[in-house]
Amino acid sequence: MINLPEYPKLNRLFRLQWEEVQQAYVLLYPEGMVKLNQSAAEILKRCDGTQTISDIVTSLEAAFSTTDLHDQIVGMLQTAFEKDWIV
Amino acid sequence: MTSAPITPSTSTQPTITPPFWLLAELTYRCPLHCVFCYNPMNYAAIQNELTTAEWVKVMREARQLGAAQLGFSGGEPLMRDDLEELVDEAHRLGFYTNLITSGVGLNEKRIQALKTAGLDHIQLSFQDSTQEMNDFLSSTKTFELKKRVAALIKQYDYPMVMNVVLHRHNLPHIDKIIEMALSLEAEYVELANTQYYGWAMKNREHLIPSHQQLIEAEAIVNQYREKIGKTCKLLFVVPDYFENRPKACMNGWGSVFLGVGPDGAALPCHNAREIPGLDIPNVRDHSMREIWYESKAFNFFRGYEWMQEPCRSCDEKSKDFGGCRCQALMLAGDASKTDPVCSKSPDHGVIEKIIHMAGQTEKKPDPVFPLIFRSDKNSLELTSEK
Numbered sequence: 001m002i003n004l005p006e007y008p009k010l011n012r013l014f015r016l017q018w019e020e021v022q023q024a025y026v027l028l029y030p031e032g033m034v035k036l037n038q039s040a041a042e043i044l045k046r047c048d049g050t051q052t053i054s055d056i057v058t059s060l061e062a063a064f065s066t067t068d069l070h071d072q073i074v075g076m077l078q079t080a081f082e083k084d085w086i087v
Numbered sequence: 088m089t090s091a092p093i094t095p096s097t098s099t100q101p102t103i104t105p106p107f108w109l110l111a112e113l114t115y116r117c118p119l120h121c122v123f124c125y126n127p128m129n130y131a132a133i134q135n136e137l138t139t140a141e142w143v144k145v146m147r148e149a150r151q152l153g154a155a156q157l158g159f160s161g162g163e164p165l166m167r168d169d170l171e172e173l174v175d176e177a178h179r180l181g182f183y184t185n186l187i188t189s190g191v192g193l194n195e196k197r198i199q200a201l202k203t204a205g206l207d208h209i210q211l212s213f214q215d216s217t218q219e220m221n222d223f224l225s226s227t228k229t230f231e232l233k234k235r236v237a238a239l240i241k242q243y244d245y246p247m248v249m250n251v252v253l254h255r256h257n258l259p260h261i262d263k264i265i266e267m268a269l270s271l272e273a274e275y276v277e278l279a280n281t282q283y284y285g286w287a288m289k290n291r292e293h294l295i296p297s298h299q300q301l302i303e304a305e306a307i308v309n310q311y312r313e314k315i316g317k318t319c320k321l322l323f324v325v326p327d328y329f330e331n332r333p334k335a336c337m338n339g340w341g342s343v344f345l346g347v348g349p350d351g352a353a354l355p356c357h358n359a360r361e362i363p364g365l366d367i368p369n370v371r372d373h374s375m376r377e378i379w380y381e382s383k384a385f386n387f388f389r390g391y392e393w394m395q396e397p398c399r400s401c402d403e404k405s406k407d408f409g410g411c412r413c414q415a416l417m418l419a420g421d422a423s424k425t426d427p428v429c430s431k432s433p434d435h436g437v438i439e440k441i442i443h444m445a446g447q448t449e450k451k452p453d454p455v456f457p458l459i460f461r462s463d464k465n466s467l468e469l470t471s472e473k
């Protein structure tokens with residue numbers, strides 16, 4: 001189990017934006033791009049350095065009228081942290 | 088580089104994916120004279136640079152097609168005094184903007200303007216770790232200047248990304264190159280072995296390392312990786328001549344890469360001008376959509392129909408697309424052949440001979456040509472002889 005940052009924030013090397021041609025959110029970084037699925041995009045949008053992980057869980061559960069998203073979100077954040085998308 | 092996955096096509100009509108990477112080679116003018124430059128030998132005769140308005144049109148149309156990454160390169164892109172204006176427009180269009188520079192011409196006023204314009208990323212090239220070698224290999228006095236530029240890049244909160252081109256003269260002190268990068272607080276270092284195109288091809292005999300040099304250098308890189316961990320990422324790219332399979336050049340022809348030269352030539356790869364029969368289209372005459380989807384040049388090596396054996400029936404063709412077309416032309420005499428880097432190529436002996444010669448460090452014969460620096464004079468003289 002790795003220690004995630006308390007207030008996850010997008011690494012300044014990466015930019016999250018909507019790509020019309022791809023019909024998807026993407027992460028752009030020097031000379032590269034990652035296409036994101038909808039849940040990854042919704043999670044990363046909330047990584048603005050002001051919200052804790054539980055704030056993000058609460059916000060997403062409210063937005064999608066569901067519960068039990070905690071494990072899925074933490075799993076995605078761990079991947080994102082390992083890939084240096086978030087700091 | 089990652090992008091939308093490339094689906095191998097089984098039909099005769101290859102699926103055309105949108106371009107991803109627009110490389111704007113703004114100018115061939117450059118204050119440096121590097122012996123390993125990939126620019127065409129005849130660059131000095133390529134005049135008539137695109138205007139600001141023409142570049143804006145290129146960027147706008149490429150963005151509409153789906154290009155998301157934009158590299159400003161050259162020559163030295165800072166030689167264009169409209170660079171800030173172009174970055175500003177590119178940022179407004181939603182490109183991720185990369186400046187690929189020697190650093191010459193990057194003072195505080197310009198970096199501030201570029202930051203304001205929305206430049207995302209700067210990649211700074213170094214020729215070597217010592218003033219003597221850096222200045223000798225680029226035939227200039229730029230080393231101290233580059234160190235000042237590196238400090239400016241940090242000051243303006245850009246990630247410090249260094250690129251060092253490697254060859255037989257600097258591989259033996261790769262440890263010093265890494266130490267220099269660490270002392271400049273680099274976060275990424277691309278240790279890129281020379282690729283033999285343009286001026287580098289002309290100087291290949293001088294530049295190609297021995298296999299032993301590469302093995303030793305890579306071992307040192309690995310030692311540093313263990314020592315420094317995440318503070319600085321070291322990328323070491325083994326030169327394709329020393330591999331058994333070719334590189335997936337351009338990630339497939341007309342698949343992700345769209346280059347535009349200073350004169351508006353639309354290039355499916357950096358050196359496509361060298362390949363006969365492509366009818367390279369110009370952005371002054373055609374829209375980017377026509378160029379990407381309909382032009383002869385961009386369709387020439389798309390898909391697999393153009394391939395010869397052994398590529399045509401090879402089960403690895405969707406991995407490496409037969410390698411590099413320019414290399415097939417230069418080393419096997421036909422751009423449609425298998426890249427001779429591949430051990431399955433009937434021309435692979437050419438590569439083996441080159442590597443064997445490079446390994447003869449003790450009794451290596453003197454190269455036929457002296458080391459040739461990239462300069463307007465050399466460009467005009469050497470290419471008018473042809």
